[in-house]
Amino acid sequence: MNVLNITVSHKLYQKNPEETDLGKRILSKSIELMEQMGYEQLTFKKIATAIESTEASVYRYFQNKHQLLAYLINWYWGWLEVKLAQEFIILNSPENKLKRAVQLLVAPMDQDARIPHINEGTLQRIVVAEYPKIYLTKEVDVENKEGYFHGYNRICDILTMIALQINPEYKFPHSLFSTIISAAQSQQFFVEHLPRLSDAKAGCEDIIDFLTELTLKTISNDE
């Protein structure tokens, strides 16, 4: 069983949490608490208390809650990129790759035993519930330069390249995949909380069908 390391830009932490035991406990408990109580209610004080450490110690790893969220979300996109690469080894047609990408975006993630301090399934639910909060701020331009959105950009680029294999003429692949990825998150949220905004039943099948059809029809060049 080989060790796997998802690398996150050093702009996204003060001190690398993957390098110490305390750092890993911060990550692990942050994920658990953020999913339970949501980003707004979470505080560094609560994380510190839960891992029996202190607020000041948590601040040594992350400048603030926003950076912590950005770290976790970038970790998620890095992880998704690894998963995509693994899956694409045995997939040959670009259509099948896009289909599989949609499935990975929407289907619940299994926990990877090699990385016990990150619960990928919980992290995925955090991404669904909190993702836009990392870019919908007045600091977006500065943070963009610091790589806060790098993971998302990369996924979007990868899917764009695949789509262009199907139809090199398609004019809006980046727009399409930023839309698809964000719809993958929001449709999951809507099914659970705002069902009038979705036609999907509980479970991920309908969302996958919706997004797959949307993607393939849009990039097709017939008609």
Place this chain on the structure above:
Amino acid sequence: MNVLNITVSHKLYQKNPEETDLGKRILSKSIELMEQMGYEQLTFKKIATAIESTEASVYRYFQNKHQLLAYLINWYWGWLEVKLAQEFIILNSPENKLKRAVQLLVAPMDQDARIPHINEGTLQRIVVAEYPKIYLTKEVDVENKEGYFHGYNRICDILTMIALQINPEYKFPHSLFSTIISAAQSQQFFVEHLPRLSDAKAGCEDIIDFLTELTLKTISNDE
């Protein structure tokens, strides 16, 4: 010139701001300040100071900043619904109606002289920059019951009905339009702040083309 009133559910305010002069000044200045400094940085104290009133007075109209944002955003959707209805009077084909709806979502809004205390163009930019914040909270289920998302649901339902005239077999119209509407917002944001997530150039034409094509191709039943 007849007077026009956008009605917002009374769950979205403590005391109706449209009924008093102070209320209108709160709305007007909130819109201006929120666009300038963003939702996070805005406080009731700042609004109060800017209109030369007091924090307590602002609290008499809105329970908190979140309710104020929900009010403004619902006002926007109510306004958009009025605009759609006006435009549809002279449009006959469902295709043209959908095209026009996309344009209204993306093109900058003009100020309506009949409603001097609401700057619709500024409000539209607030919606682009802040919209998901009203539902991405732990209170979403309670607030959904109170009608916090009513305006959005209605727009989505209207576009769904039109799409079903084009293709009554299409299975995911609500999902499609919640996706299109939210993409209309996020693509505007991406063009300005995260250009790697979009192929559109500045200005709204590319976004309109992208969304229109996406919509019409997806609901078409050929192939």
Place this chain on the structure above:
DNA sequence: TGCTAATGATAGTAATACTATTATATTCGC
């Protein structure tokens, strides 16, 4: 004139988001 409703003025509180300082424990080179 007096009643009511709206607003203003002022104060106060608990929680949050940090920053700073000092003490203690652990690790690492030597």
Place this chain on the structure above:
DNA sequence: GCGAATATAATAGTATTACTATCATTAGCA
């Protein structure tokens, strides 16, 4: 095994935020 460096804990403190409460003033109107 020693000293130096580093990580963490313990504690305190500050400015701001997000409210709540109270009381005074003003304007309208019956």
